Amino acid sequence: MTNNSTYQMISGKILRDGQNGNGLVSSNGEQYEFSIEKHWKSDTPPKLGASVNIEIDSSGQLLSVQALDIQSEMSQRFKQMSGKVQTEGLPAVKELAQHIQKDFVALVGIPRIVIFVGLLLSWYVLNTLVIQVSARYSVDFNLFELLGVVSNGGLDSLGRGKAPSSGFYGFLAWVSALLLFMPLVWKHRLAAWGAAAPLIFMVLTMLSLWFKIRSGSSQANSMAAGLGGDMAAQMADQMMKAVMQAISLGLGFYVAMAFAIAGAFIAFKESR
Template identity: 35%
Template sequence: MKKRGKILRDTNAGPGLLSIDGVQHPFTLEAHWKSDTPPKVGLVVEADLDDSGALRTVIPVADTQLAKEQAELAMQAAKAKGGELAAGLTARFGVPTLVAMAALVAGWFFLNTIAIQISSSYRVGLSFWKILGVLNSPATLMTSFSDAGGGAGGGIYAFLCIVALIAPLAPQVWKDKRAHLGGLLPLAFMLLVALMVYLGISDSLKQAQGAASMFGGGQGGRMAENIGNEMLREAMRAISVGIGGYLSLAASLYLAGRSAIQFLAAKA
């Protein structure tokens, strides 16, 4: 049978000594060592023992093999730890809540919340996170269309986004019935952002109308108003909701409904 051992003493001054499962075995180059590389203290070896436990052969284990085995052990430990963590989170928060939170993260950070039809052949998308960057710094709108550019940071909106994202977990750390209302924050935040986007577009067009009124008088103002209203309608038609918008809306509606039910149950 084959077992792993470690060399305790080399063969420079007589027989060497290796340890296998706490038992020491003497060995010699001539009778046991099966390698061109001389034995060294601390070297991991593979020893072949007969049925009585007597040493037959000793072969060094390659460093690459040891590294591979250590990596496999580390992977197994990580999987076991991940399984324990997943089981703990499931037991604490419940599968539906974790699924909704994961959907919210995907919808806000990785998928397009809105798509903008720039031309008949050019369509771009913005994630919810990028929209927050545009709200914080409208001048970065064009760079937000590029994945490489990434847009600017969300500033205070990014902070509110993170707060809204973790708010549904508030009942786990705050034992008050009002903590259940934290589940309403993702939906409320999304509605607030949608309103701010609409008001931002509307305000930009009103500023353009005001500038036209200054130069064109009353008639120019009325023409600018008509053009502005038409531009607003066209702008809204060019914007469509992406899969990230639908996914995060569904997740936030679930969290809001669950939050309301739990709050009412705690209040009763």
């Protein structure tokens, strides 16, 4: 059993994970080298930048390093605050909300939260696709409106300026965004790859849309050729080329791709 007069438990951060030689932790301006075999006491390997509990003796010598279980601390703190809410009322409720917000940010990290919010804004608010109908008139579609085209194959809805419901593809968009937080529910190194889901979704969605447009173009050419011969097919082909030239990617696409690439970078970095 640890004697508090002899040993001290402090919190710190991992500066070097110790996968190649000794690791390094820092706390209150002090740095301590540690060995995975001798000092590391957690079941999962040390991760660069992770929060840890550091045990040192009275002379300042490192005794052990253990990963900080933020979820367990959150659960324990929530139980304590819940009891406080019952006795103190509204002031304790405000304090509890502040603790939940602080702990959530500490658990998932600010980058993931920023990427999640950025994706939703770029998907819902900004335009992903622009159709220039005339010199003065254009039709804009956000991602979820565009997903209706992919989901229902309604390429003709682009011409009407109204996209069908996003349906199952809209559900997949939300799933891909929420997978940013997969490490919350799956404690495994591979869970970090959930942050790459938005990029995969964006790429597959745009490829699917491109194939649908190409398929629609081929069908139009075949129908025109069947009705009016080669001349009609050439006219249909020219019309489709004009349509393709009128379609351009909007600001929302580039913003969403930037956030999605940032998520993929986090996935690559944290899974190493």
